[in-house]
Amino acid sequence: MRKGLSFPGGAAAPNGAWTPQALVILCALWCAGPGNWPLWRQLMSLPELQGGRLPLLAFSMAFGIAGVLAALLAPLAWPRLVKPLLSFALLCTAGAAHFMGSYGVVLDTTMMVNVLQTDAREVRDLLGLPLLLSFTFLALLPMLWLWRRPLARPGLWRGLARNMAMFVGGLALAAGLIYATFADFSSLMRNHTTLRYMISPINGWYSFTRALVDERSTRRDEPPAPAGRDAALAARRAGTPPPLLVLVVGETARADHFSLNGYGRPTNPGLSKLPVVSFTDVTSCGTSTAASLPCMFSLLGREGFQSLKQPQENLLDVLQHAGLAVLWLDNQSGCKGLCNRVHNAMASDLPAGAPPLPPQLCKTDGECLDMALLHGLDERLAQLPADQRERGVVLVLHQMGSHGPAYFLRSPPNAKPFQPECTNTALQHCDPQALVNAYDNSIAYTDQVLTALTGWLQQRTQAWTPGLLYVSDHGESLGENNLYLHGLPYGMAPRAQKHVPMVAWWPRATEAATGLSLDCLRQRRDEALSHDHLSHSVLGWMQVQTSAYRPELDIFKSCRKP
Structure with a gap:
């Protein structure tokens, strides 16, 4: 967001231009914070976190999620990719928040298999005003703001250096926060395994990828392994109609x-x-x-x-x-x-x-x-x-x-x-x-x-x-x-x-x-x-x-x- 950055071909960057990395960081914070509201609601309901332990652990988890998400998005934080990429992340986050918050489901591999195998009639039953509101406030309004931001184009090497710094910094931030609260964090994830499936959109992407790989692996051309090829029918009693x-x-x-x-x-x-x-x-x-x-x-x-x-x-x-x-x-x-x-x-x-x-x-x-x-x-x-x-x-x-x-x-x-x-x-x-x-x-x-x-x-x-x-x-x-x-x-x-x-x-x-x-x-x-x-x-x-x-x-x- 500095003056003096230049576009390829010598064009000057407009005043107030945003770097792709700044947009990624803001998007990661939005997804980790408001976009994970079902996770924070679940944390607030846990009796062992009542009192002073909750704010510190929630703070560490939120910024840890933001760090990991920023690191995942860092390799694609380029001017031509960043806005479509962040729009996709916002839409995924909004959808996950709606279904987890509304129905109490979690986005594990089995749920993603259901997504892959659903049909138009099942999708129709899930549509409605609450879904529209979720997408509006968690995705569409942030996307409107995002697409109106002018972009700085720092050049290949500077952009690569910034992406690498964001990747390393995001992972280091997440690792440091987890280490600082490791006792509480590990106990929480061990005793409440549902929480690990509620980290959005990271877990949703992971589960979807696994489900997609598993589904493709079951669509191989070779026939299924045989079973019961020796099957035969016992003799039927004379005069008895077929079953x-x-x-x-x-x-x-x-x-x-x-x-x-x-x-x-x-x-x-x-x-x-x-x-x-x-x-x-x-x-x-x-x-x-x-x-x-x-x-x-x-x-x-x-x-x-x-x-x-x-x-x-x-x-x-x-x-x-x-x-x-x-x-x-x-x-x-x-x-x-x-x-x-x-x-x-x-x-x-x-x-x-x-x-x-x-x-x-x-x-x-x-x-x-x-x-x-x-x-x-x-x-x-x-x-x-x-x-x-x-x-x-x-x-x-x-x-x-x-x-x-x-x-x-x-x-x-x-x-x-x-x-x-x-x-x-x-x-x-x-x-x-x-x-x-x-x-x-x-x-x-x-x-x-x-x-x-x-x-x-x-x-x-x-x-x-x-x-x-x-x-x-x-x-x-x-x-x-x-x-x-x-x-x-x-x-x-x-x-x-x-x-x-x-x-x-x-x-x-x-x-x-x-x-x-x-x-x-x-x-x-x-x-x-x-x-x-x-x-x-x-x-x-x-x-x-x-x-x-x-x-x-x-x-x-x-x-x-x-």
């Missing part, structure tokens, strides 16, 4: 909001009248769809899946190896690659000969209520290869379920028993009871869909030996401890994000044909189970014999009568 198992993958459903599991509100009025078995203590593989879905269809269990170095064939592949017909029907953002090698379709894309979807079920943008999954099922099954169909069918229905934050959109206007209902996607501004009402309405609508599905299956016992298994991919936070939605790192996520419902049902005709006793299963409803049991229980239900099958994880095995 038809409908596996419904729920979305964002909490087990403790199912009245089948003791919840005090009638969220399962239909299923409660049926001879279903509701398992009360089921734990998910992950806290997001991107993490849970591939894991729950793996045959390795959560620990084995986490240690995989390359993709491996999943439950759907093994079922197909056994000669069964497999169909994945989706009403959400896709199967995360699980269904790429089996028959698959979207609920809104009806097969030839199926009656049209009622207009109230689907919007013009293609988003449908879950009842759309049940339309045209006979026609869909008829399109599967006849030889596979004769051996048996596994039909997977992937729900929209209770996908947030727009819970009110997950149930039709005539199926909302709990009122008043929150219609705001900025969940922190909802009345807590209205928020729960909207969520419970989505659970009640899932009950309606599952009840209708049992009716459809009951009417097809002449052609099939039918069964139904429902399990959600993960749970949801509804404002407890100021947490909303889902996706927290697994080790620190509350039980609400991992405790999921699982419900089994089949008619008496199926029990007689297979020997699978629902009464026996009811004796096991309170056992501790997890997504690890899902794949092996499906293999057992379909009587698939393979070396990949683990009988100890088959919840149906002990209840199959000879």
Whole structure:
């Protein structure tokens, strides 16, 4: 910001011109201070930091974050790059602050995988006035100021020297401040691991980069490692129709909001009248769809899946190896690659000969209520290869379920028993009871869909030996401890994000044909189970014999009568 600096070609720098390094330092301070307001709010809530320790530690962390950010930006602090670069940093900071501050999420690698795999419909649900205000005050107004500043152009060598000085100085500042408060800082990060994911935008960039690298590494051209290639079907009892198992993958459903599991509100009025078995203590593989879905269809269990170095064939592949017909029907953002090698379709894309979807079920943008999954099922099954169909069918229905934050959109206007209902996607501004009402309405609508599905299956016992298994991919936070939605790192996520419902049902005709006793299963409803049991229980239900099958994880095995 001095007079006498010259531009290339001899042009004089305007009075009051800013060096790129000065702009980087100011931006780093803004991002570290106001841009990290969710971090400072969280620090203020910690009981061990009440009193005189908080200001010193917050001061050290703020300037330490600013130092690291300035060092990261230093190599690109050149006149032609600096304003776009800082605008990007401000936008990232504003977005991270909004979602962490509004929903209590953190930006770890799993959350960034969700970002990479999201679709336009999910993005639409997150838009609103609070998001606009966050971007306006944290990014757009600073960007307006930034782009109006004249820039000094000190020349290559002077600019390089200043960038190097800022890089070294920023790291030295951060290291010195951490050293000065190391006892408090290390204890804080060890006891409150969530905080390390809240340092914005640095952690967001790191997590996004890791998620991008991981996603690209799973898109390699080589086929997945084989699993269950020796699969074969056990002999079926003479005169028994082929099995038809409908596996419904729920979305964002909490087990403790199912009245089948003791919840005090009638969220399962239909299923409660049926001879279903509701398992009360089921734990998910992950806290997001991107993490849970591939894991729950793996045959390795959560620990084995986490240690995989390359993709491996999943439950759907093994079922197909056994000669069964497999169909994945989706009403959400896709199967995360699980269904790429089996028959698959979207609920809104009806097969030839199926009656049209009622207009109230689907919007013009293609988003449908879950009842759309049940339309045209006979026609869909008829399109599967006849030889596979004769051996048996596994039909997977992937729900929209209770996908947030727009819970009110997950149930039709005539199926909302709990009122008043929150219609705001900025969940922190909802009345807590209205928020729960909207969520419970989505659970009640899932009950309606599952009840209708049992009716459809009951009417097809002449052609099939039918069964139904429902399990959600993960749970949801509804404002407890100021947490909303889902996706927290697994080790620190509350039980609400991992405790999921699982419900089994089949008619008496199926029990007689297979020997699978629902009464026996009811004796096991309170056992501790997890997504690890899902794949092996499906293999057992379909009587698939393979070396990949683990009988100890088959919840149906002990209840199959000879």
